[in-house]
Amino acid sequence: KNEVEQSPQNLTAQEGEFITINCSYSVGISALHWLQQHPGGGIVSLFMLSSGKKKHGRLIATINIQEKHSSLHITASHPRDSAVYICAAREGGSNYKLTFGKGTLLTVNP
Amino acid sequence: KAGVTQTPRYLIKTRGQQVTLSCSPISGHRSVSWYQQTPGQGLQFLFEYFSETQRNKGNFPGRFSGRQFSNSRSEMNVSTLELGDSALYLCASSLATGQQETQYFGPGTRLLVL
Numbered sequence: 001k002n003e004v005e006q007s008p009q010n011l012t013a014q015e016g017e018f019i020t021i022n023c024s025y026s027v028g029i030s031a032l033h034w035l036q037q038h039p040g041g042g043i044v045s046l047f048m049l050s051s052g053k054k055k056h057g058r059l060i061a062t063i064n065i066q067e068k069h070s071s072l073h074i075t076a077s078h079p080r081d082s083a084v085y086i087c088a089a090r091e092g093g094s095n096y097k098l099t100f101g102k103g104t105l106l107t108v109n110p
Numbered sequence: 111k112a113g114v115t116q117t118p119r120y121l122i123k124t125r126g127q128q129v130t131l132s133c134s135p136i137s138g139h140r141s142v143s144w145y146q147q148t149p150g151q152g153l154q155f156l157f158e159y160f161s162e163t164q165r166n167k168g169n170f171p172g173r174f175s176g177r178q179f180s181n182s183r184s185e186m187n188v189s190t191l192e193l194g195d196s197a198l199y200l201c202a203s204s205l206a207t208g209q210q211e212t213q214y215f216g217p218g219t220r221l222l223v224l
Contacts, residue, residue, distance in 0.1 A: 033213070041147075041198050043215040086153065097166050098143075100153035 002027045004089050006101035013108050019074040021104045023087035024067075030092040032070045034061050037084040037103070046072070046085075077108045112137065114203050114216035122222045128189040131219045135182050135203030141165075142184040143213065144176060147198040156199075159184055188221075196223045 003026040013019055023032070034046040047054050047061040049070070054061050058077075063070040074081055084105050088098040115134045123129050135142050144156040155168040159178035176186040182203075188195055198220050202213035 035215075041200075041218045041220070043200065043202075045212050045214065048212055088153070097155050097158070097168065098145075099155070102152045 002029065002089055002091060002099045004087060004099050004101040006085075006087055006104050008104060009102065010105045011107070013077050013106070015078060015108055015110050017077050017108075019077050019081070019106065019108075021072045021085050021087075021106070023070045023072070023101055025070075025089040025099075026068065028065075028068075028092055029089040031090040032063050033088040033090065033098065034070075034072050035086040035088060037086060039083075043086075074106075077106075079108045079110050082106055082108050114201060114214050116199075116201055116216040116219050118219060119217065120220050120222075122224060123191050124224050125191055125193060127191050128187060129191060129221060130185055130187045131199055131201075131221075133184045133186075133201035133203075133216055135184070135201075136214055139203035139205055139214070140182055141204045141211070142178055142182065143202045143204075144184070144186050145200045145202070146170075147200060147218075148194075148196070153200075156186065191223045193223050196221060 005024050007022045031050045033048050035043050036046050037043045049063050058075045060073040084103045086103045088100045091097050117132045141160045143158040145153050147153045157176050158166040162178045173189045178184045198218045200218045202215045204211040204213045
């Protein structure tokens with residue numbers, strides 16, 4: 001059974017700060033997802049990666065397969081980045097099952 | 111292109127009743143997955159359907175079931191509702207069950223069991 005751990009659970013930052021959220025998992029996976037959930041429940045898929053690094057605007061996601069670890073970075077954070085960020089690990093093979101971390105609540109103050 | 115839609119958005123039921131939730135995927139998407147989100151357990155995988163077949167199932171009791179129709183729309187059913195079934199139920203669709211498919215989430219159905 002895959003265990004997915006996120007840290008920190010809560011994060012408060014000032015506008016403009018560089019943010020890092022970490023995610024580790026216990027067994028080999030085929031892909032790692034980063035999701036964003038705003039108040040009200042809507043979830044947006046930010047990244048899906050199986051190796052290396054991906055960048056989209058001010059967001060960067062990296063993954064180290066050997067260390068079973070991924071990070072989500074936000075550069076020049078803004079209050080609109082305030083949300084819950086969730087990582088989810090997809091098992092390998094034909095299993096489509098996603099195991100989710102508990103989420104990181106990010107609050108960016110102006 | 112319309113996004114993933116879920117109906118109803120809010121639902122109140124009492125213990126022992128049953129409930130059916132509906133999910134319409136993005137046009138052309140053939141895979142639909144269902145998730146339960148609670149404050150205590152976070153997001154948990156329920157099951158995944160592809161081409162009307164259940165491909166994967168999470169660790170939930172048999173009271174939770176689902177199906178997918180030929181137009182890829184999916185329903186999930188919970189029988190004999192318990193207080194602990196109160197949760198946000200999310201569905202997500204993707205083109206196929208390939209390893210690199212992005213999932214697109216619906217807005218969810220918030221179920222309250224009294």
